[in-house]
Structures are given as structure tokens and as C-alpha cells.
Amino acid sequence: MQTAGAFGQVQTSLSFFVNAYARIAEWKAVVDRLSGFAAQAGLAGPVPPRGGVAMERGWPQVPLSVAELNVTTPDGTALIEGANFSVEAGQTLLLKGPSECGKTTLLRAICGFWPYSSGSVALVEGARMLVLPQSPYLPLGSLRVVLAYPAEEHAIPDSELRHALAKVGLGHLLASLDHVDQWSAMLSLGEQQRIGFARALIARPDVLFLDEATSALDEHAEAYLM
Template sequence: MSLIQATHIDVRHGATHAVQGVNVTLEAGEIVTIVGPNGSGKSTLLRALIGAVPVDGGTIKAAEGLRVGYVPQKLHIDPTLPLTVRRFLNLPKRVPTAKAREALARTGVDHLEKRQLAGLSGGQLQRVLLARAILNRPQVLVLDEPTQGLDQPASAAFYRLIEALRDELGCAVLMVSHELHVVMSATDRVICMNGHICCEGTPEVVTAAPAYRELFGTGTGGALALYRHEHNHDHHEHGCDHDPASVLSAEDPVS
């Protein structure tokens, strides 16, 4: 059984369709990245899938007991709030010390355990958020533009970490990203959205699709990738003339 299967998902903002007719099936172990221009419904879709935004139509089915880890796009922290990394991992409920340290070590920030959250750099904070997301060994890891504000080397390192965690945990990864030059080398399947799914498939298929080129031009097809990802999964590929179709949902265990 698929981890998540969503059919004809609609999300409206007032009278405006933010997401329309989206279908997708997420399988264990695959990395799926949603790309699209600003206002294309990428983040709205993710928020809908974790229950933060209600859907106005369609159905979402998740595997029974599905564990989901979520890394938000941003976390606003009051700089006067005395909150260490370790205490942050205890929210909303206390986590055993060994478990917390293991998660921090997996994301390369175990040395930050006693640091104040408000004093972390952008890259450090994202790795702490990722550590929190993997505390319960999620079957699906959801990330909303996790490298926004990071430079290219830091972004590439973060995506390599995501790939390593996928391999270690055996989880599926669903993420939104705007960094096409990195994403095209760090994902198994790409979903190109503009309110609906314009095209879908491997990075090679999507970057050659007319709908993708119309949205992004021809200069972002992976030539600037900072490292090469080997595509180990044989996923079904779609052209750009199919009906709108895309993505997921399940409970958010860290909300």
C-alpha cells in the first residue's frame, strides 16, 4: 500500500483556487520535490497535507498509523525567550535525552544542545528543526523550502543530509523548493505546479517538458547542480498534458 494517496484535492482562498484537482501517490523511500513559481500553491498544498489548511474538495488516504515529520519554512523566535536547543526538542512533550542527542547527532548539530535557539545561524536552526522532525523516525518527512536564506554550499549540504536520512530511515521525503539547480540533482521525482500539476516525472523528464520551460526558462535544467544524485528509483513519469494531479497528507505529530 502507498504511504499517502490524494485524489482531486482542492484548496481555495476565498473565491480563488490555490490548488485545484491535485492527485498524487507517495511511495516509501522516494524523494519528491514540488516546484513552481511564487503563488503556485506549493506551500498551501503542504499545509493542507499536514492539516494546517482545510481542503475544499477531494480525498486523502494515509497508511494506518503513518508517522510524519515536518520542517517548516520559517520559525519565528523571540530573541528574548530563554530557550535552548535541548528544551526546544522537548516541545510539545518531553523527549528522552538519549533520543534527543541521537537526533541532533544525525543532523550534525549535537554540539549545539545547550545553545540558545535564538542565537543559531540559519543553517544551524534548519538542522535543529530537522532533528526535531526525525525524533519519531517518520515514514514521511515533509519540508517547506527548508534551505531558504542559505547559500548554495549550505543548501547542497542540507539536501545531501536529507538524502542520507532517507536512506537511513527508509522514509519518503516530500518537499517544496525554489532552488531548481540543486533540487534537480537531489530528487527522484519532480512535481511542477502552477495551481495544478503542469508536469511530473524524473528531473530529466520535467526539465525537458514544455510547461516547465514556459515557467522557468531553459537555463535551470540541472547544469548548475552542486552534486550529482543517482536516481535509484524507477518511478512512473508523466508528460505535461495529463489532468492535474498531485500530493499528500497525514497527521502532523510535531504541531
């Protein structure tokens, strides 16, 4: 009896690792990401105390206007020099160029996130900008949280969330609004990009930037969403 009891205690103790394996693996993944972030942060150079574009007030008829915009890499290599363009209300502007020429960095500079730039960007007062990247960020939580991001999950009525899902071709997810999962692993890249467009429908920004936001979609889906 004592032997059987001891064996049971050992078995129970060892079963902890089996039952907790998923949580341990998740914890290790988080630690690895934070360690990698800390290592990269240590390699990053200091951000210059000055720099970046000057944000100015624009006109309602021209929500976005860029003047004499210069963009460089942190080491001073010129990416874009003297860019001038404007986008009128309802107008679409296409920026084309080879890979690594600085298109994404240009968007960062326009949004005020790139200190290695100069020039001016004029926006209508109170204008809201939204950038749809190639791989949108999907926070952990319910699909409702994912769709509402960066707003609070209960700030958007269910009717708007459902309408946006159906509009971008994700009607099969209508019943999963409250399902909690790691959606970045559950959804294909194409579905994640559709989530990005659903967010745009919900947020209704004044200026919308698409940074290869349809790269994982076929031509028919791309034409429909655009």
C-alpha cells in the same frame, strides 16, 4: 545625613528601572505580539463550517495518496485544481512551482489545516506526519525542550538528542542541552533548519514534508541532510 539618606533612597528607587529594564522590554514585546495577534484575529473572516479534505485509510505500501484535491484562497480564488498523486514507502516527491502558487497551502490542506479545500487524502492508519517549515518554531527553554518539541522534554533519551545533534552538524551544541536561552535569537536560520532535521530524526514520522526547509543552507549541507 538626612540628605545622604534621602539621596540613597532615590537612587535605590531609580535603579529598579535599570535592573528591570530587560524584563520590562520582554514584557512589552509579549504585549505587542499579543496585541498584534488580537488585531489580526479581528480582521480574519469566519472559518466556513464545512470544508477541508476527506481523510481516508490508505495502504501500507502507499503511506500517502491524494485524489482530486482542490485548494482555493478564502475568497474562492483557485490555487490548485484536481491534484492527484501518491507517494510509496521510501519514495521522495518534489513539488515545484513559482512563488505564491500555493505549495505551502497544499501542504496545509493535506494535513487537514486548510478548510478552503476539497478532495481526499489517504493515509496509513496511525501514520504520523511532520512538516519542516522554512523557519521552524523554537519554544523558549532549554535546548532539550527545543529538540524534543512537540514531545515533552524528558520523553526523549539524552542519547537520541545527542545523536540527532551530531548527525545534523550541530555537534558544537552537545554540551548545551540544559542551557536555557532564546534559541530563535541565538541560532542562525541555517542552524534552526538543522534543528528541524534533528527533530525529524528524533520523531521518525511516516510522512515528512519539507517546505523550503533548506533555504538557508548551502548546497553541500543540503545534500548531506537530504
